[in-house]
Amino acid sequence: MSRPPAAPVLHALKARGSRLERQGDLPGALEAYRQALAAAPGDPEILASLAGVAERLDMAEAAEALWRQARASAPASAEAVDGHARALGVLGRFDEAVSLLQSVLRADPADARLWNTLGVTLTRQGRADEALPFFDEALRLDPRSATAAYNRASAHFDLEGYEAAEIDFAAARKLARRPADAAMIDFAAATLALARGDLAAGWAGYESRLSPHAPRPVSFEAPGRRWTPNLPLEGRRLLVFAEQGLGDEILFASLVPDLLATLGPDGRLSLAMEPRLVRLLARSFPEAEVVAHHTETRDGRLRRSAPDLAAPRAVELWTTLGSLPQRFRRRIADFPAAPPPLRPDPARVAHWRAWLGDGPPAVGLSWRSGKLGGDRRRHYPPLEAWRPVLREQGIRLVNLQYGAEVEEVGALSAIAGRALMQPPGLDLKADIDDLAALCAALSGIVAVNNATAQLAGACDAPTVMLCGAGAWLTLGQDRYPWRPSVRPVAPKRFGDWSQAMDGALAKLRELLAADRRRPAS
Structure with missing residues (x-):
């Protein structure tokens, strides 16, 4: 034994x-x-x-x-x-x-934790209104629970009860004892400020994503010293790391033209980006050096570097892409009316136009993120909710969903009464440069707020973007300040995707009508 x-x-x-x-x-x-x-x-x-x-x-x-x-x-x-x-x-x-x-x-x-988790479970289901009484009970039993206060704030945020959310986030922050909890609360409060249009407070708090106590923090191995918004940039050699998801990298790349203009002819910009974006961004920003960032786990920490820089010793300053809005997007008025779009490969745009050929307008669809765990599910409409768009006559439907399951495509095709077109030979997740070309060739795109929607908008493709719970990217506006080619649509009542999809169809029709009036390029 x-x-x-x-x-x-x-x-x-x-x-x-x-x-x-x-x-x-x-x-x-x-x-x-x-x-x-x-x-x-x-x-x-x-x-x-x-x-x-x-x-x-x-x-x-x-x-x-x-x-x-x-x-x-x-x-x-x-x-x-x-x-x-x-x-x-x-x-x-x-x-x-x-x-x-x-x-x-x-x-x-009498266990406050269990009431709190019951509330979290309902919130994840998209039932934030039903969750609130359970968070109330958790806080009655344990008034010093930072977790319950934070989760109740998040439920209010989902329901656009911004004042109540602000109060609860502030209470949770005072109660937080662990640095990791404080970092999480600070980031959530920052996105709330952005959703309300308070850009100064929002972007300042957004830096909490870089806290060493944030979930899976990244350490940057960079030459030079870290740039802060008060430091001058004119004539400097600057390295910018992308540090979030693919969609975030595409979104914040819209600030690169501002950065290049500020650095001036004597400055030098290097961008360390997700490898899949290098070709597209190098073509779009020929004045900049664009390399792939490299991330590894060492000593238990995620560490990001830019090993392919041509002249690393020349770098004077470094920063992260998501930190640029503090300098360049402090007010809504700072957003350009017509930001320069990204530039897909013209030959590949022509290839996809030839594949599409003549016929009714071709509309790309992307219905979810690649990750659906935990809180993410409630941000995306169920497949059945897509019926108004799928049943629209006089258009062709093109699958743009990366990682799409066969069952999903089959279900959507069944609702549509016709098969979704599948782009031949295109890896929708890996080949971002070619996906950008396809987006540019389409007559319109309807997508949830994911990397595909961000890519389509960045390429100036007519895009309807479905925004879910707690969406802050509209920055308190009824339009999408980042890209004028994007038309945002959100449920007027939390979880009412049927209403939102009707709105998406109306905006799609507007975009297609405008596309038909546009001269051929």
């Missing part, structure tokens, strides 16, 4: 996992807890620690399995119930999560 591990060894493994977790080395913590679990299988405390780290690493299925094991090992543990319900919600298994929480709360209604 194997002997149980020596207590000092097990204690050391658990302590190492805890230390690495506090330091932000989540992969290292995961491995330490795995070793501890191997030494003590079924230990509920280790299972809970391992599940918590898996959650933070977006390992949703692993987290759910681990929390389920933790519940089996300690059926009376409220922590395990709470964690398992959270994991089920991230996976979109909302009914299971609600049923689990309700069954436990009926037996013990």
